[in-house]
Amino acid sequence: MSRSSIIVLIFSAAFALAVLLSARRRRTSEHHTFSWLLVSVLTASLALWRNVIDALSSAMGIYYPPSALFAIVCGGLLWLLFRLSLQVAEQRKQIQRLAQELAVLSAQHPSPAERVPPETPGSAG
Template structure:
């Protein structure tokens, strides 16, 4: 085995540190496994390429890269780009779900406020000795419908 140059040593140290960091974040539950997998794959790939000199040299020769560390960079950039794209997907989905939640909240809030007002009115009517009719407009009967709708929405609106 050839002697480890400073350059390679650094690459090995940094990629290994990345692996450890990801592992530690998952252990402390700061990073969920779901997103850790991508990072673990990326860190492992980079670590293997940094540590296994023959593989990196062969790979870079095969694709015509004369300076093997460039191949390492190329692989790293590719992996990072994939991770970033994945995060854009996640953010898009989250903001969509966030929007639906906000809309649902506003609708429920309005209904709750209207319900409060209706209940108050009923109570004052009752106190005035007027048993009166229900000022609610039969919304209660529609509730199962809208629950169904909400569930359907969350699953279909992507």
């Protein structure tokens, strides 16, 4: 095993540990945790089996294997960005719906500070 493979394995293990700690502290959702752990496992597996990169590059018709790896990584990042943008759009819709519901509820039931106390007879100046 080459020195670069060992470095990539150490990086992959550290990244997986950081993802798991983040999930434990509930800073990421389970859905994202699974995706990032999958990235870590794929990185480690490519570091262990370098001939997979050669096979992928020849299947893609690319003569320089690191270029094939770069194309695969760019595709994976685009996929993750697309998923995250869909999630942001969904959350934006939820926030808008919640803001509308809050406005309706506030109009129906004003807060105690906004309520005007009823006038009592004889208290007028």
